[in-house]
Amino acid sequence: MGLLRSAATVSSFTLLSRITGLVRDVLIARAFGAGPLTDAFWVAFRIPNLLRRLFAEGAFSQAFVPILGELRSQSDHDKVRRLLDRVALLLTLAVMLVTVLGMLGAPWVVSLIASGLRSA
Known part of the structure; x- marks a missing residue:
């Protein structure tokens, strides 16, 4: 149940x-x-939404949750805590890297995500 x-x-x-x-x-x-500002909002909103889908709803969570459940049933609390700490650190570093790359490549990312938009 x-x-x-x-x-x-x-x-x-x-x-x-x-x-x-x-x-x-x-x-x-x-x-x-409907207008250019609303379009800009939706384009900007797509990027974090994509990351949420990938990490919270997608492949990462589907792969990680079973591993975490198995470790919790077979190991002590400290081992589980160490795994969670490592995963949190890795995700933090990955998100920071993606953020920096996104900031540096913002024009390219926007043209990739919203190829039909014209410059305002």
């Missing part, structure tokens, strides 16, 4: 996230309409 409850909790929060995202999109469209 614990697995079913956990799945229901995750599903409920995912649904809530999708609903609040829709409300956000409607409010932004209502307040700002």
